[in-house]
Amino acid sequence: MASINYATREISCKIVYYGPGLSGKTTNLQIIHRKIPAETKSEMVSLATETDRTLFFDFLPLDLGSIKGFATKFQLYTVPGQVYYNATRKLVLRGVDGVVFVADSQRDKMQENLDSLKNLQENLKEYGIDLGSVPFVLQYNKRDLPGVATVAELDQQINWFKVPCYEAQAHQGIGVFTTLKAIGKIVIDTFNAKYTARQSSRRPSSLPDTQSTVPHPAAVAGSMAPAPPPRPTPAPPPPAAAPAPRPVSAPPPAMPPPPPMPPPRPQQPPPPSIIQPTLPRPQPSAPVGAPQFTGFSPPPPAPPSPSLPGLQPGFFPGPGAPTHAPIPPSPGLLDPLAPPPPVPMAPLPGLTGFDPPAPPSRGSGPGSAAAATGAVPMGSDTTSKKKSRLDGTLDPSDLDAEIARYERELSEQKTAPPPPPPQVDTGRVVANPNVNPNMEGNDPLASAFLTPEELSRLQSPDSYPTRRMPLGPGQQ
């Protein structure tokens, strides 16, 4: 990318030295760097391996000085030539204004020259640049080695675009500056041509037409200096043929086929500079804890199961069962957030005439309910202000006293004769003598598990209780 800075009166162009590995690209830059006058010399940057093979690129800024008031600068780059550094070569080629292809003149390096040239063409295509439209010169290096191909052969093999070619012996400095001058002129000519074309397209009709007196850059180059031959449009070459010596009068050999065009680079959308939240803030649509499902029509309510009275339908949906609206808590289920309901007291065996106290009411003393019903309060501690554990309102600090009272009553029960089955009101749980009496008999669900037949069977002397089976409602 050539830049012209009118503020600092500076023109900057980028020239890349391309070619196969060990062809002499870095040597070209080193020679140039060595010959630059001290007053304008800049440091050359070389990113190379320990064996002096270019790893990333070499960079040499070349300041040609002021020309017509403009400081003209060339930024010279080289690329790593080894095959597996293709990604790096691609990066360095970005914004290139001119290319110098340094070819190895040795015959056994011809294929590498061809591969590198094809690679150059492919990499430029990725930037949308046609090699035929970029200022481009060829340098046939290592002309001093034995077994080098002739210039004609090299032209035939790699000079597809008929660009200027220069022989060189880079390690001795021969041909290096000739090549540099040539590419510099072509780059500036191309830059000027673009500048002139822009001016002619923008020129208003009222102003004197000076553009007609400005010659075409190619003609200018032709008149002032040996112009390079016109670059024809590269025709599709015929299939590749084996390189073989031919007589002079024979037609030119078949050109190797051009490499397949790489697919165009997909256009990446530019990253947003400011990321705006696009999702609306989610609004809670249901209370926490309730299952929320959409898109399902609620199934018809299943009939209650007769084998399990009291169990609410759909409480335990099977896998894959459709969801439904929140289920209201059943009377049998306890709300975990609600205070525990008062537990009805189960009359213990041996305690006849005992009715569980009524739920405490405001303003009534702890013993008022018992006195109202006429029942003998449990325990002899008539002065106790605490509620019994059985109704769920026991003060934890009186737990020990409650346990002691209970054990005392149990011992009294053992000494007393077995009482007849007491009359049980509906809904009350009666302890079964075959059941462990230490277990609480106040399970609200206890009455829901037995049928009358099961209960009578359990109450027979030879029954073997496997679980606590209190009587059902309305049963003895």
Next chain:
Amino acid sequence: MANYILYKEDIDRLNKVLGHLLSSASATFVLLVHKDGNLLANQGYTKAFDTTALAALAAGSYAATRAIAQMIGENEFTVLFHKGHTDNIHISLVDEDCILVLVFDDRTNPGLVRLESEKAIKGVNVILEDIRHNEFTDLESAPPKSDSVGQQMERLFPGL
């Protein structure tokens, strides 16, 4: 071959923004670099550094990390930070063509540098957008011709 045409007004505007960034972030110097390696503008203490080479290397470094980013599924990294013993470099993406290189030492901290860089990038983006629409306007200040370049090269490399 795309061209960047910078006029004095553009450079003044860029220098103003970069100067403000320099003072607010307490940085040593700041460079505005094109991804091709060209240095577009700079502010701060740059005499001790080869800013041309630094710009080329920063662009190359950014290009290399961009290739790494694409390997892991990202388009490119918007911020790069290199920490040294005394001096550090903060490289941030300005737009699709340019990067901002900020060199600072222990007088400031990376968070402040990043914060101020983000603010400055917005201003630089506006200026760069104007620069892209710049055209050649002054025929009298036309760039040099190739014959002049050849003569200058002859002067620079006599006999070569």
